[in-house]
Amino acid sequence: MWQQPTSLFTDHYELTMLQASLHSGAAHRPSVFEAFARRLPEGRRYGVVAGTGRILEGLKEFRFGEEQLAFLAETRVVDETTLDYLRNFSFSGNIYGYAEGEIYFPNSPVLIVESTFAEACVLETFILSALNHDSAIASAASRMIASSGTRPCIEMGSRRTHEESAVAAARAAIIAGFDSTSNLEAGHRYGLKTVGTAAHSFTLLHDSERAAFKAQVASMGAGTTLLVDTYDVEAGVRAAVEVAGPELGAVRLDSGDLVEQARWVRDLLDDLGNENTRILVTSDLDEYAIAALQSAPVDAYGVGTSLVTGSGHPTASMVYKLVARHNDAGEFVSVAKAAKNKASVGGRKFALRRLNERGRATEELIGVGELPAADANDRVLLEQFVVNGEIQAGWTGAEGVRRAAKRHKDSILEMPGSSRRLQRGEPVIPTVYID
Amino acid sequence: MWQQPTSLFTDHYELTMLQASLHSGAAHRPSVFEAFARRLPEGRRYGVVAGTGRILEGLKEFRFGEEQLAFLAETRVVDETTLDYLRNFSFSGNIYGYAEGEIYFPNSPVLIVESTFAEACVLETFILSALNHDSAIASAASRMIASSGTRPCIEMGSRRTHEESAVAAARAAIIAGFDSTSNLEAGHRYGLKTVGTAAHSFTLLHDSERAAFKAQVASMGAGTTLLVDTYDVEAGVRAAVEVAGPELGAVRLDSGDLVEQARWVRDLLDDLGNENTRILVTSDLDEYAIAALQSAPVDAYGVGTSLVTGSGHPTASMVYKLVARHNDAGEFVSVAKAAKNKASVGGRKFALRRLNERGRATEELIGVGELPAADANDRVLLEQFVVNGEIQAGWTGAEGVRRAAKRHKDSILEMPGSSRRLQRGEPVIPTVYID
Known part of the structure; x- marks a missing residue:
């Protein structure tokens, strides 16, 4: 994935803390860091963990090569001792967490890093960047999937966000359940299905809409999707059917009142004998617009801006906190900041999802210390992704994405039906701390 | 910057349009595409162009190597003819636009690409990704700078957004005027000043706050910034001064009522003889919080989440539209989509900022065709970045960033004072079309 080191995707202070702790000796204290969200975005019922596979992919390339070291030396970000430490840096600890695709709630221990302070500290920024961005998008996407029922959703938002985002x-x-994406690089890296046919510019390029449709059908076959709203939608649909015939794959509507338009376009297509031609709608859809379109004869949704910006919540607001560390006696002690509104529960956690006899989730159980004897219906939530620095197989690349999509689907099936409600509300199950 | 091709940061449909237009022959029609925003985010008075330098950096690497071609062939995104075209792809046209850092308004022609349809079409997604993301951040940042007056702002949001974003x-x-950033990779790529000292975890790592402060000062000198709110702020400030002495560089406050806290911390520092110790505040600041803190004795602002998510507007919503193309007679004709609410003005534009006799902006003048004889006070806004495929010097890398920051500062000085108002309102100058 990354062809260059990921180590400088890091805040300056991670390395100055490293330097100062190497100086004090505390850098080598065994430590436990935890990534979690204190709360869900306002009104959201659940969150979706994403980014974990990307973190593991980036961890492979998290090293300080000559270029990175030269930059740190020239700019005097850190001293010689610290440069020596970074020259040999390789993560040697353990990483646990919720499987990618899993649902999370406030204070769910989404990712746990067990290592020396030094090793866990330098990973902080990169871990949070991936979790906060990707979880925000997956959480929004999951709501769109809940709204769209069995109709496929297509991700089309690339142009509205940074090219790597x-x-x-x-x-x-x-x-989170989308069917496909327009993004070719994503298709390439992760083996995702990519789709797309034409934009308004293709119609405008040709001397008439009909000429554009002919060019598209000649090159791509009648099964293509024709964009019919460049000029007049009714004339566009008629021209599309005339050019492509009864095998026309789909028409795309990208403007206007989509609910009303989909209805009469469906009637028109049927009248023209194109019962099998599908209707794809795009145009600034979000989960609410999708819900409103469910009563219209629409076959698929293309979603862009709202998806890639998290539908109002572009970051998941996860934090990464030191929760336990060794003292001088070599024992783990829980630590927590005492400032107002930011109290953290210290210590290495376990996490279980309690399910009732029908397999529906009722509580998120979190505690410090050893895993209690699990109830038959409890599901253990923490997986181990890295063992003594070794990244475990199955979580990264195309395989990781497939596995995460399966995990998400299964986790959604466990949730109470109220998880699909779009209205603002409390988390759909409570987070409960047990001793 | 990029060590791998940028060509797959592209929507699938750009390449299917390419294929169909190669088939119809229209691919080679000379064309003009324009990137612009139909409107500013709700209530914003102006936007700031950013991303242009990154587009030019990415354009250098916008080629289809064997890896990209193999992917497109295997997944049958395009046919053999199109693969052959892409194998030899190299942008050979002209790119004009507003200088990076320039202010823009609704319908300002922020970027203009003049080339064949084929060449301009395949660049669409990448161009919009960079413009929409970077302009959203710069536009938010500029408001924060307007609020912060002469106090420096530090960018600290890396953990809240994708690592490349x-x-x-x-x-x-x-x-947009920020003083520095916490992001080391940004420092490395663009020669930016990076800053940072320590987080709460550094204090929690040590056996006491005092031990942590001693470790930090021993390693980094008394001029460092100590984070004083891990436990009790007053005790923290006293410990910081005792450990670092009168040379203590700054204290950082990251929680609580910052206005009230800054006041008594200032008094306490002064009472302790640390008149020169500065106060840095962080903690979910945005332009409104900064404005509220202007009356408090604060020396610098650290801004994170709100900045990197565009302070409520994470994308600039720019579009990239075909506005003119050759007809069969080899003449340029203006083209525009006719759908409701999306009418575009066709044709190759010019753009001027009209200034009054005091050098203040009064109108954004946009027209199609030749530049009119400029009024003495008009400022021509379009620069040429690419000439027949040759990227012009001075717009990329560290030099490009410095030049853009200068441009932004100068453009802000031209704006009416009302541009600094945070309240929602209309664009600070109107966009006027002239014939």
Whole structure:
């Protein structure tokens, strides 16, 4: 994935903390860091973990080569001792967490890093960047999937976000249940299905809409999707059917009142004998617009801006906190900041999803210390992704995405039906701490 | 910058349009595409162009190598003819636009691509990704700078956004007037000043706050910034001064009522003889919080989440439209989509900023065709970045960022004072079309 080191996707202070802790000796204290969200975005019922596979992919390339070291030396970000430490840096600890695609709630221990302070500290920024971005997109995407029922959703938002965010967003959307993406780089990296046919510019390029449709059908076959709203929608639909015939794959509507338009376009297509031609709608859709379109004869949704910007919540607001570390006696002690509104529960956690006899989730159980004897219906939520620095197989690349999409689907099936409600509300199950 | 081709940061449909237009022959029609925003985000008075330098950097690497071609062939995104075209792809046209850092308004022609349809079409997604993301961040950052007056702002949002967006966001923030960033990769790529000292985890790692402060000062000198709110702020400030002495560089406050806290911390520092110790505040600041803190004795602002998510507007919503193309007679004709609410003005544009006799902007003048004889006070807004495929010097890398920051500063000085108002309102100058 990355062809260059990921180590400088890091805040300056991670390395100054490293330097100061190497100086004090505390850098080598065994430590536990935890990534979690104190709350869900306002009104959201659940969140979706995403980014974990990308973190593991980036971890492979998290090293300080000559170029990175030269930059740090020239700019005097850190001293010689620290440069020596970074020259040999290789993560040797353990990483646990919720499987990618899993649902999370406030204070769910989404990712846990067990290593020396030094090793966990330098990973902080990169871990949070991936989790916060990708989880925000997956969480929004999951709501869109809940709204769209059995109709496929297509991710089309690349142009509305940074070009690399676009790739990660496409990946997160697929994890949350999207059918496909317009993003070719995402298709390339993660083996995702990509789709797309034509924009308004293609119609405008030709001397008439009919000439454009003919060119498209001649090159791509009658099964293509024709964009029919460049000039007049009714004339566009008629021209599309005349040019492509009864085998026309789909028409795309990208403007106007889509609910009303889809209805009469469906009637028109049927009248013209194109009962099998599908209707794809795009145009600034979000989960609410999708819900409103469910009563219209629409076959698929193309979603862009709202998806890649998290539908109002572009970041998941996860934090990464030191929760336990060794003292001088070599024992783990829980630590927590005492400032107002930011109290953290210290210590290495376990996490279970309690399910009732019908397999529906009722509580998120979190505690510090050893895993309690699990109830038959409890599902253990923490997986181990890295063992003594070794990244475990199955979580990255195309395989990781497929596995995460499966995990998300299964986790959604466990949720109470109220998880699909779009209205603002409380988390759909409570987070409960047990001793 | 990019060590791999940027060509797959592209929507699938750009390449299917290419294929169909190669088939019809229209691919080679000389064309003009324009990137612009139909409107500013709701209530915003102006936008800031950013991303242009990154587009030019990416354009250098916009080629289809064996890996990209193999992907497109295997997945049958395009046919053999199109693969042959892409194998030899190299942009050979002209690109004009507003200088990076320039202010823009609704319908300002922010970027203009003049080339064949084929060449301009395949660049669409990448161009919009960079413009939409970076301009959203720069536009938010500029408002924060307007609020902060002469106090420096530090960009610290990397962890809240995708790791590559974080680099672009840091760059955009500096263009808009930020003093520095926490992002090391941004520092490395663009020669930006990076800053940072320590987080709460550093304090929690040590056996006491005092031990942490001692470790930090021993390693980094008394001029460092100590984070004083891990436990009790007053005790923290006292410990910081005792450990670092009168040379303590700054204290950082990251929680609580910052206005009230800054006041008594200032008094306490002064009472302790640390008149020169500065106060840095962080903690979910945005332009409104900064404005509220202007009356408090704060020396610098650290801004994170709100900046990198565009302070409520994470994308600039720019579009990229075909506005003119050759007809069969080899003449340029203006083209525009006719659908409701999306009418575009066709044709190759010019753009001027009309200034009054005091050098203040009064109108954004846009027209189609030749530049009119400019009024003495008009400023021509379009620069040429690419001449027959040759990227012009001075717009990319560290030099491009410095130049963009200068451009932004100068453009802001031209704006009416009402541009600094945070309240929602209309664009600060109107966009006027002239014939």
